Amino acid sequence: MPRVLKILTIAAFAILWIEPALHAQAPEKPPQTSDDDDWNYVSPGPAKCVEAGNVYLHRGALQGALSRFQEALKDNPHYAPAYLGLGKVYERMKQKQKALDAYQHYLDELPSAKDAAEARDAQRAIARVKKQ
Numbered sequence: 001m002p003r004v005l006k007i008l009t010i011a012a013f014a015i016l017w018i019e020p021a022l023h024a025q026a027p028e029k030p031p032q033t034s035d036d037d038d039w040n041y042v043s044p045g046p047a048k049c050v051e052a053g054n055v056y057l058h059r060g061a062l063q064g065a066l067s068r069f070q071e072a073l074k075d076n077p078h079y080a081p082a083y084l085g086l087g088k089v090y091e092r093m094k095q096k097q098k099a100l101d102a103y104q105h106y107l108d109e110l111p112s113a114k115d116a117a118e119a120r121d122a123q124r125a126i127a128r129v130k131k132q
Contacts, residue, residue, distance in 0.1 A: 045075060053069045053072065056068060065088075068085075090102055096132060099129050
C-alpha cells in the first residue's frame, strides 16, 4: 500500500505543479484566418509520388496508385518512372490503349542507358498488352 501512495503522490505533484507550468510556456497561436491560401496542398515531388503509387499498386489500390502517378506527372511531365507506373495501373485496369500509351511515353522519356533493364520490362509489357 505505501508504494501505491507514493505513486499517487508523485502523480498529484505532476498534475498540480508541472502541468500548469507547461501550459504557461506554450506560445500563443496566431488567430486563424479564413483565407484559403493558407491550406494549399504542396506535392512531395515526383519521386515520392511514384514511391507512394508503387505502394498503392502493390496493395491493389489502383485508384490510389493512379492518382499518385498522375500527380507525379503534373509536377514533372518528363518523369519516366511515373509513366511506367501508369502503364502498370492501366494494364491491371484492362485499359489497353492507355497502358500502351503510358509504356511508350516511358520509353520516350528514359534519361539514360542505365534504365535499359526497366526499358526491356516496359517493352515486354507492351508486347503482352498488344497480345491481349
